Amino acid sequence: MPFDTAIPIINFAAFTADKEQDRRNIGSDLFNAFRTVGFCYIKNLPIPPALISQSFSLSRQFFSLPESSKLLAPHPDSGTHQRGYSAVGREKISLYPGAKTDTPVFECKESFDIGREGDSIQPNIWPPEDLVPGFRDGSMVLFKTMRAAAMMVMESLALGLGLEEGFFDDYHSSEQCCNQLRFLHYPDVPAERLSAGNVERIVEHTDKGTLTLLLQEDDGVAGLEVEINGEWTQVPVVPGAVLVNIGDLLQMWSNDALKSTRHRVPVPKQTVSGKWGTERYSIPYFVAVDRGKIVECLKTCHGTERPKKYEAVDAWDYIDSVMSKAYDEY
Numbered sequence: 001m002p003f004d005t006a007i008p009i010i011n012f013a014a015f016t017a018d019k020e021q022d023r024r025n026i027g028s029d030l031f032n033a034f035r036t037v038g039f040c041y042i043k044n045l046p047i048p049p050a051l052i053s054q055s056f057s058l059s060r061q062f063f064s065l066p067e068s069s070k071l072l073a074p075h076p077d078s079g080t081h082q083r084g085y086s087a088v089g090r091e092k093i094s095l096y097p098g099a100k101t102d103t104p105v106f107e108c109k110e111s112f113d114i115g116r117e118g119d120s121i122q123p124n125i126w127p128p129e130d131l132v133p134g135f136r137d138g139s140m141v142l143f144k145t146m147r148a149a150a151m152m153v154m155e156s157l158a159l160g161l162g163l164e165e166g167f168f169d170d171y172h173s174s175e176q177c178c179n180q181l182r183f184l185h186y187p188d189v190p191a192e193r194l195s196a197g198n199v200e201r202i203v204e205h206t207d208k209g210t211l212t213l214l215l216q217e218d219d220g221v222a223g224l225e226v227e228i229n230g231e232w233t234q235v236p237v238v239p240g241a242v243l244v245n246i247g248d249l250l251q252m253w254s255n256d257a258l259k260s261t262r263h264r265v266p267v268p269k270q271t272v273s274g275k276w277g278t279e280r281y282s283i284p285y286f287v288a289v290d291r292g293k294i295v296e297c298l299k300t301c302h303g304t305e306r307p308k309k310y311e312a313v314d315a316w317d318y319i320d321s322v323m324s325k326a327y328d329e330y
Contacts, residue, residue, distance in 0.1 A: 010042050187279050
């Protein structure tokens, strides 16, 4: 049955087949989705439903802990070390370049960030195992599974861009992986907090890396909104699909052939027992280029009549400089 959404839905079932034309057709569909909307739903990525269910269960268990227990794995004060637990209101996406507002915004969310094990620059910060048994192992299974799915998307997109299928592999290696898995919890917002003004869950912004893969639950709670043709459009949960969008780095890499689209998570405008909105969980997986890699305009995205719009950039320096702002104070 067709699903009513302005965001394209792409079926990856044929991508693992040996038929080259099927793979190229999917790549073309993906390119067109990111060219026009910047977002798409992808069905039949190899992420087992049981793993997704288990991961949301682990997330709920962690965020249900007392604040003092969650702070046993504290996010460092600097935004350049995106690991561990960040308490409600601590991270400020509103301080990202291009997202800053005139007045302070209270962003009503809490998160737990996870990266590659063995990363000496951004080591993981774990809670004691007895607080949520299996949290560490389960999180790492999801991290590796999401990375494999993300690389399938990158291979497809390479074909859509007229590149070799494995073009992006050298920029997103498993050994130097800088990707970030995030458990997100949006708690209820007390009415008195909302009445004080300037409260959001996540302010409007663009992502900064290569890709974002988002796992959502079909829980009936309003969540993400995407700016399409100048209008904010609610993004429904499509059963069996992962929501995927590109970030600023890939827009620059493609010389603006692809679109990094603004999105936000507002507080739902309904009251429940004196609170605004209903708590919600989601799990984004942010794909980033390896440290030390230089990104410059793709060979298929510029020419005599289409000059390069961006200088070559050290990908990680670019992302790091933006993310560092999120833990500043107003």
